[in-house]
Amino acid sequence: MTAHARHAAAFCLLLFTALLVNAVRVQVLDAPAYNGNPANRRPVIARFDHPRGDILVGSRAVTGSRATGGQLKYVRTYTDGPLYAPVTGFASQTYGATLVEAAADEALAPGEDITTTIDPAAQRAAYRGLGRKKGAVAALDPATGRILALVSTPSYDPGSFAGTGPDATDAWARLLDDPDEPMLNRALRQTYPPGSAFKTVTAVAALASGTVTDVDEPTDSPDPYPLPGSTTRLTNESTSGACRDASLRLAYQISCNTVFGKLGVDTGLDAMAETAEAFGFNDPALRIPSRAATSVFDPHMDRAQLAMSAIGQYNTAATPLQMAMVAAAVANGGALMQPHILDTYGGYGFSVYRQVMNPAVAVQMQQLMTAAVTDGTGRNAAIPHAVVGGKTGTAQNGENNRGLPLAWFISWAHPDRSPTPSVAVAVVVEDAAADRADISGGGNAAPIARAVMRAVLG
Amino acid sequence: MSATTLDAGAPPRPATPPPRRGRGMEFVLLLCAVLISVLGHCDVGLATAGTVPPDTLRYGCALGALALAAHGAVRAGAPCADPLLLPIALLLNGLGLILLQRLDLRTAEAAAPTQLVWSALGVALFIAVVLLLRDYRALARYAYVSVAAALVLMIVPIAFPAVNGARIWIQYAGLSIQPGEFAKVLLAVFFAAYLADNHHALAYTGRRIWFLQLPTGRALGPVLAIWAISVGVLVLERDLGTSLLFFGLFVILLYVSTGRTGWTAVGLLLSGAGAFAVGSLEPHVHSRVQDWLHPFASIDAGEGPSQLAQSLFAFAAGGVFGTGLGEGHSVLIGFAVKSDFVLATAGEELGLAGIAAVLLLYAMLTARGYAAGLAMRDPFGRLLAIGLASIIALQVFVIAGGVTDLIPLTGMAMPFLAQGGSSVVTNWIIIALLIRLSDTARRAEG
Numbered sequence: 093m094t095a096h097a098r099h100a101a102a103f104c105l106l107l108f109t110a111l112l113v114n115a116v117r118v119q120v121l122d123a124p125a126y127n128g129n130p131a132n133r134r135p136v137i138a139r140f141d142h143p144r145g146d147i148l149v150g151s152r153a154v155t156g157s158r159a160t161g162g163q164l165k166y167v168r169t170y171t172d173g174p175l176y177a178p179v180t181g182f183a184s185q186t187y188g189a190t191l192v193e194a195a196a197d198e199a200l201a202p203g204e205d206i207t208t209t210i211d212p213a214a215q216r217a218a219y220r221g222l223g224r225k226k227g228a229v230a231a232l233d234p235a236t237g238r239i240l241a242l243v244s245t246p247s248y249d250p251g252s253f254a255g256t257g258p259d260a261t262d263a264w265a266r267l268l269d270d271p272d273e274p275m276l277n278r279a280l281r282q283t284y285p286p287g288s289a290f291k292t293v294t295a296v297a298a299l300a301s302g303t304v305t306d307v308d309e310p311t312d313s314p315d316p317y318p319l320p321g322s323t324t325r326l327t328n329e330s331t332s333g334a335c336r337d338a339s340l341r342l343a344y345q346i347s348c349n350t351v352f353g354k355l356g357v358d359t360g361l362d363a364m365a366e367t368a369e370a371f372g373f374n375d376p377a378l379r380i381p382s383r384a385a386t387s388v389f390d391p392h393m394d395r396a397q398l399a400m401s402a403i404g405q406y407n408t409a410a411t412p413l414q415m416a417m418v419a420a421a422v423a424n425g426g427a428l429m430q431p432h433i434l435d436t437y438g439g440y441g442f443s444v445y446r447q448v449m450n451p452a453v454a455v456q457m458q459q460l461m462t463a464a465v466t467d468g469t470g471r472n473a474a475i476p477h478a479v480v481g482g483k484t485g486t487a488q489n490g491e492n493n494r495g496l497p498l499a500w501f502i503s504w505a506h507p508d509r510s511p512t513p514s515v516a517v518a519v520v521v522e523d524a525a526a527d528r529a530d531i532s533g534g535g536n537a538a539p540i541a542r543a544v545m546r547a548v549l550g
Numbered sequence: 551m552s553a554t555t556l557d558a559g560a561p562p563r564p565a566t567p568p569p570r571r572g573r574g575m576e577f578v579l580l581l582c583a584v585l586i587s588v589l590g591h592c593d594v595g596l597a598t599a600g601t602v603p604p605d606t607l608r609y610g611c612a613l614g615a616l617a618l619a620a621h622g623a624v625r626a627g628a629p630c631a632d633p634l635l636l637p638i639a640l641l642l643n644g645l646g647l648i649l650l651q652r653l654d655l656r657t658a659e660a661a662a663p664t665q666l667v668w669s670a671l672g673v674a675l676f677i678a679v680v681l682l683l684r685d686y687r688a689l690a691r692y693a694y695v696s697v698a699a700a701l702v703l704m705i706v707p708i709a710f711p712a713v714n715g716a717r718i719w720i721q722y723a724g725l726s727i728q729p730g731e732f733a734k735v736l737l738a739v740f741f742a743a744y745l746a747d748n749h750h751a752l753a754y755t756g757r758r759i760w761f762l763q764l765p766t767g768r769a770l771g772p773v774l775a776i777w778a779i780s781v782g783v784l785v786l787e788r789d790l791g792t793s794l795l796f797f798g799l800f801v802i803l804l805y806v807s808t809g810r811t812g813w814t815a816v817g818l819l820l821s822g823a824g825a826f827a828v829g830s831l832e833p834h835v836h837s838r839v840q841d842w843l844h845p846f847a848s849i850d851a852g853e854g855p856s857q858l859a860q861s862l863f864a865f866a867a868g869g870v871f872g873t874g875l876g877e878g879h880s881v882l883i884g885f886a887v888k889s890d891f892v893l894a895t896a897g898e899e900l901g902l903a904g905i906a907a908v909l910l911l912y913a914m915l916t917a918r919g920y921a922a923g924l925a926m927r928d929p930f931g932r933l934l935a936i937g938l939a940s941i942i943a944l945q946v947f948v949i950a951g952g953v954t955d956l957i958p959l960t961g962m963a964m965p966f967l968a969q970g971g972s973s974v975v976t977n978w979i980i981i982a983l984l985i986r987l988s989d990t991a992r993r994a995e996g
Contacts, residue, residue, distance in 0.1 A: 093749075093929065093932065094924060099806075105917075107943055108909055111909055111946070112906060114954050114956040115909070116902060119870065119897065119901065120870060120902060122866065125866075126867075129846065131849040131859065134867055134879055163656075163879070
């Protein structure tokens with residue numbers, strides 16, 4: 093019996109050894125896989141076990157942290173949530189993080205504060221200007237690329253679903269179901285047909301490629317302009333006939349479709365695409381450091397499509413940020429600075445994105461744009477004691493133009509006595525409430541751009 | 551038994567050296583166990599609230615008093631007993647209280663105070679057994695009473711509602727008792743007594759088939775029937791862990807008493823085939839087997855991690871040295887975190903080092919039980935000691951193996967660590983019996 097008792101003891105020892113070996117497997121060998129399993133909540137709990145760093149606008153925090161008393165100890169709070177949501181994004185315990193909250197997470201998660209380039213006055217002016225209308229504003233400092241305002245309306249409060257539980261999931265579901273898409277960042281992540289505002293790009297291409305050498309020379313432009321290889325005739329809003337053979341200056345000032353359509357065709361697809369891409373179109377890598385939606389200028393078109401694209405229709409689509417970059421490059425003597433929303437974070441600080449045009453072309457363009465404000469369609473953007481350049485746009489939208497037209501305004505400004513540009517801004521308004529005939533870049537969008545520019549000029 | 555002039559009751563006392571009884575060592579080890587428990591209790595408070603828990607003094611005194619009382623009883627009733635058994639049991643009990651206190655902070659129900667009361671009751675019964683049961687051989691006389699009581703205890707819960715799928719509780723007036731826990735001691739007594747009486751018949755009679763020496767049905771029949779009934783009842787009650795325990799206990803004691811490897815192997819083979827059949831066909835068992843093979847299937851199915859997956863996450867989070875007491879997140883496991891899965895909290899907060907230490911404590915407890923058994927002269931005492939020690943080893947293997955995905959998970963209480971009054975009380979009785987047996991064994995060794 094003794095020998096067998098020893099065997100039984102050895103068997104028990106074997107059981108304990110098996111447990112120990114298995115514990116080594118679970119706690120050492122397989123531990124990395126278990127720890128990295130996406131269903132393991134521990135990393136989330138660890139993330140929220142101390143207050144998150146704050147996002148600063150100016151020197152003021154627009155975020156905060158609140159103790160929950162729950163398993164996830166601190167929940168994100170937002171002051172002026174809807175105002176800054178297109179900048180901060182959200183940091184939700186349930187739904188993850190977006191925009192600055194996501195891009196600067198490596199600093200914010202351990203508790204470090206992050207300063208944005210946003211000018212609170214410009215941001216508020218843009219938000220107030222859009223009011224209850226659906227739309228977006230992007231404003232840049234042309235000389236540095238600092239993003240001064242990034243507004244999208246209607247907006248949302250990222251604090252409403254920052255935590256966990258039914259309140260958060262209900263708020264999230266409501267926002268997702270809202271037909272107005274309040275969580276869509278229209279300034280950064282939505283592209284629109286830029287309409288006549290795109291004529292700025294066409295003008296730069298025409299000047300840079302030498303298609304036009306004198307902005308005051310009459311162009312050889314019929315009115316209406318029959319689209320090449322097509323029976324369609326491109327017309328102008330105004331039927332006065334002023335657009336026939338109009339000079340580039342006049343055509344830009346009163347926004348002639350015929351002149352710019354033909355100019356695009358004359359300049360050619362390659363030169364047009366090259367210029368558009370220098371401004372940032374077709375760049376899927378554009379980041380601020382959050383990714384911007386890719387603005388589109390189709391590089392494969394027939395001449396009729398090119399004519400339409402030259403006036404910002406057909407496939408052409410741009411984010412408000414992209415159109416602010418167009419204005420900024422002109423204002424900054426042709427050098428387009430890398431747009432960025434965080435100072436020197438993640439390698440997106442002060443740097444040249446592209447030299448879009450030579451300074452001489454830029455000066456000519458500045459003159460065209462200031463004329464459009466002083467004597468043309470952009471009068472609503474004029475500011476006393478400041479030099480303002482701008483371009484309106486009213487884009488037809490949607491399949492067969494069934495969507496509501498969009499009102500665009502892009503502009504830049506600097507004080508009378510200072511040659512350094514202070515601000516470039518793009519405004520888009522998609523206002524369902526407005527009467528279709530009333531929608532115009534000059535009427536709807538220019539006053540908002542002016543308010544933003546005034547806020548920056550001070 | 552050859553005739554001898556020596557009176558077994560009065561062995562000649564050797565002049566030198568005096569027998570090493572180990573009571574002083576036991577006292578020192580008990581102090582260490584109480585100290586470790588109290589420090590752990592403080593550590594939980596410091597880690598979670600930044601202060602020493604206000605009840606530390608009370609808790610320390612309570613545990614110290616239990617240790618002293620048990621120690622006193624051993625001195626009075628079993629002065630030659632193995633000095634490791636009591637300190638190990640107390641340390642495991644103290645560690646269990648720490649883990650429950652720690653989990654109480656994150657859950658609605660306060661389990662630690664109740665567990666302390668049950669521990670006190672367990673120690674009281676320990677003292678009663680050590681002082682009142684002067685000769686364990688008396689138990690052999692009640693072998694059939696024991697098995698009858700065990701069967702009644704196991705069958706009664708069928709009349710009570712199921713809790714989490716298993717009908718193993720008796721709930722009355724807010725109290726809930728798990729009679730199967732007590733049944734395992736009674737069954738060990740019966741197996742030991744029956745096999746001690748019949749081991750010759752079992753080992754040396756019967757037919758030989760091929761290379762197997764099979765016992766007669768007359769000898770094997772009753773014990774096989776009892777075992778089959780117990781396991782049948784447990785399967786009905788969905789208490790798979792306990793049925794596994796009884797099977798293991800039966801095979802070990804049969805093997806030790808008869809030494810017949812052959813039909814132990816046949817038993818294992820048959821039960822292996824049975825387990826495979828049940829595992830493939832019976833839905834409840836089948837799902838346990840599936841969970842064991844694919845612990846993360848529920849995650850892939852989008853239903854979130856199962857308790858077993860959460861348990862593995864907890865063990866993994868602990869790594870080698872653990873997160874520290876109070877600093878893990880094993881509460882994610884859910885409702886069974888204080889009972890079946892309590893080891894996961896130890897795994898997360900004390901790490902592999904802590905798990906190895908806990909397993910070592912259980913292994914030492916088992917080893918001391920076996921040591922007592924090997925030193926016993928009478929077959930009943932020997933089988934009883936081995937049976938009780940094996941119960942500890944098998945329980946630990948079944949539940950620890952289950953929560954670490956070594957074997958399919960079958961519910962079972964981790965001895966002394968898990969929440970559960972019946973379990974704590976039963977384990978203290980097991981320790982008391984081992985103390986009693988080791989006292990006799992070490993006396994016999996001189």
